Amino acid sequence: MRRLVRFYLIISSILLALTFILLFFQIWNTSWAADFVELLQRISFSGAARRSALLILFAAAVLCILMFAYALVSGRMSQTRIRSNEIGDIEIGVDALENIALNAAKAAQAGVKAAKARVSQNKNRHLIIVMIVVLYSDVEIPSQMAKIQDHVKKDVERYTGIPVSAVRVKVSRVETLGSKVE
Numbered sequence: 506m507r508r509l510v511r512f513y514l515i516i517s518s519i520l521l522a523l524t525f526i527l528l529f530f531q532i533w534n535t536s537w538a539a540d541f542v543e544l545l546q547r548i549s550f551s552g553a554a555r556r557s558a559l560l561i562l563f564a565a566a567v568l569c570i571l572m573f574a575y576a577l578v579s580g581r582m583s584q585t586r587i588r589s590n591e592i593g594d595i596e597i598g599v600d601a602l603e604n605i606a607l608n609a610a611k612a613a614q615a616g617v618k619a620a621k622a623r624v625s626q627n628k629n630r631h632l633i634i635v636m637i638v639v640l641y642s643d644v645e646i647p648s649q650m651a652k653i654q655d656h657v658k659k660d661v662e663r664y665t666g667i668p669v670s671a672v673r674v675k676v677s678r679v680e681t682l683g684s685k686v687e
Contacts, residue, residue: 514572514573514575515573517572518569518570518572518573519569519573521565521569521572522566522569522570522573525562525565525566525569526566528558528562529559529562529563529566531549532548532549532555532558532559532562533559597665597667599624602622602624602632602634602661602665602667603622603623603624604622605660605661605664605665606622606624606634606636606657606660606661606672607620607621607622608660609653609656609657609659609660609661610622610636610638610653610656610657612656612660613649613652613653613655613656613657615644615649615650615652615653615656616640616641616643616644616649617638617639617640617641617653618638618639618640618641618680619638619639620636620637620638620639621636621637621638622634622635622636622637623635623637627670627671629670631667631668631669631670632661632667632668632669632670633669633670633671633672633673634657634658634661634669634671634672634673635673635675636653636657636672636673636674636675637675637677638650638653638674638675638676638677639676639677639678639679639680640676640678640679640680641679641680641681642679642680642681644679646676650674650676653672653674654672654674657669657672658672
């Protein structure tokens with residue numbers, strides 16, 4: 506998402522959230538701003554209209570907060586990485602980058618049972634890949650995780666041409682190979 510669009514979403518969602526919060530407090534407590542608007546006074550004194558207005562304003566405030574969160578989260582990285590050559594542009598999606606990293610981790614044959622990948626970029630537009638893995642119990646963690654880091658870095662750079670500055674591996678769980686015997 507472009508910076509200007511993100512900036513607009515952030516500013517508009519903050520302004521809308523503040524507006525709805527002010528309206529919410531006006532209807533909640535009528536003495537807060539007694540001379541606000543006569544229509545709001547009528548709404549705040551009517552039981553059914555008051556509950557409806559509170560519900561609508563609360564939902565609108567939550568929607569604005571979600572818009573704000575979306576604007577921040579969507580800025581983690583552009584949805585595609587564009588590579589140009591003499592023929593034209595090549596767009597590589599974040600999902601594709603994450604799948605390449607996952608396939609590389611599994612191909613490293615380092616005792617990975619399951620894995621998740623998250624891709625972000627640093628200021629130099631190099632990739633930072635975070636792998637969250639579940640390992641089998643008979644894995645020598647330091648050497649095998651180094652093997653995964655190396656494999657993921659080489660495969661992503663080879664297949665996409667995008668430089669990788671760091672591959673971080675987080676071991677979330679270690680599971681046994683077979684079923685438990687009781």
